Amino acid sequence: MTTTPAQLAAAIPKAELHIHIEGSLEPELIFALAQRNGLSLPYPSVEALRDAYAFTNLQSFLDIYYAGASVLLHEADFHDMAWAYFLRAKADNVVHTEIFFDPQTHTARGVPMATVIQGLSSACERARAELGVSAALILCFLRHLSEDDAFATLEAALPYRQHFIGVGLDSSEVGHPPSKFSRVFARCRELGFHVVAHAGEEGPPAYIREAIDDLKTERIDHGVRSLEDPALVAELARRRIPLTVCPLSNLKLCVVDDLRQHPMKRLLDAGLCATVNSDDPAYFGGYMNANFVQTVEALDLSRDDVITLARNSFEASFVSATRRAELMALLDDAVA
Ligand code: HPA
Numbered sequence: 001m002t003t004t005p006a007q008l009a010a011a012i013p014k015a016e017l018h019i020h021i022e023g024s025l026e027p028e029l030i031f032a033l034a035q036r037n038g039l040s041l042p043y044p045s046v047e048a049l050r051d052a053y054a055f056t057n058l059q060s061f062l063d064i065y066y067a068g069a070s071v072l073l074h075e076a077d078f079h080d081m082a083w084a085y086f087l088r089a090k091a092d093n094v095v096h097t098e099i100f101f102d103p104q105t106h107t108a109r110g111v112p113m114a115t116v117i118q119g120l121s122s123a124c125e126r127a128r129a130e131l132g133v134s135a136a137l138i139l140c141f142l143r144h145l146s147e148d149d150a151f152a153t154l155e156a157a158l159p160y161r162q163h164f165i166g167v168g169l170d171s172s173e174v175g176h177p178p179s180k181f182s183r184v185f186a187r188c189r190e191l192g193f194h195v196v197a198h199a200g201e202e203g204p205p206a207y208i209r210e211a212i213d214d215l216k217t218e219r220i221d222h223g224v225r226s227l228e229d230p231a232l233v234a235e236l237a238r239r240r241i242p243l244t245v246c247p248l249s250n251l252k253l254c255v256v257d258d259l260r261q262h263p264m265k266r267l268l269d270a271g272l273c274a275t276v277n278s279d280d281p282a283y284f285g286g287y288m289n290a291n292f293v294q295t296v297e298a299l300d301l302s303r304d305d306v307i308t309l310a311r312n313s314f315e316a317s318f319v320s321a322t323r324r325a326e327l328m329a330l331l332d333d334a335v336a
């Protein structure tokens, strides 16, 4: 029996590097946590909530995403959310994952930083022990808030610094350029954290340039608008700065009108270290394999493209050289 590129994409081991853990909160779990915590929701049912997931742009999604996250109060809530994600990741043959979390969404509601980080961190340890999935956390600053707020968040998180490997930048992009966070990112680099940033999802290629030049980010999250600036594409390719691309997110947030117009193939053909990721899978219609399979089918990607995407995911990850070699060997075995 021959394997199609889409079947291969589903079957092979891969890393996920762009997943907001709050975006993995399924409507069923939102309702269950609301009930557990004695909260009422402005939607009568799971179906009514899911029906509200019709987005026109990034902001229309963020409004409902932050509302969904408001059911998270206790350490067990954060743990249970992340554990549900790990089970989905495992089912999709994700063997390593680097997970974004948005502490300001929770601390602004009075949830202590310790509650957020310890709940997520214990789920990461459990994933390693029970599922063999390696996992690390990346703390994201909300870019619609001030740099002072980001500094205060960093300060509050530093007692738990052994639990996260890096920092990122997310939320409303346009009007909040990376340079707004130059000083706090410089401090994070000094402290030895990995640094990434969302750029070029809705924002212009100039924001990608700011992220790499000013924030000195090691990866760009999304970055699909880089294609509007050929000199930038050439530099990203030459420096092997990875892009963590999220095809179903781009479709649901109307960054592209149709998956057949998605730039993934053009990014690969330009020699970029592009990867496939789910972003906010509970909101955008699918986890890792849904993204992989639908993109492969829509763009008619080849077996080689699929293997390149999986290799890129390991190359772009922040694992040790030993773990990277282990992951690459898993992939080699799977495609042999
Ligand atoms: O796709 C996204 N972009 C920006 N901020 C986000 N926060 C969650 N998902 C996203």
Ligand SMILES: [Zn+2]
Pocket: 018, 020, 170, 198, 221, 279
């Ligand atoms: Zn994202």
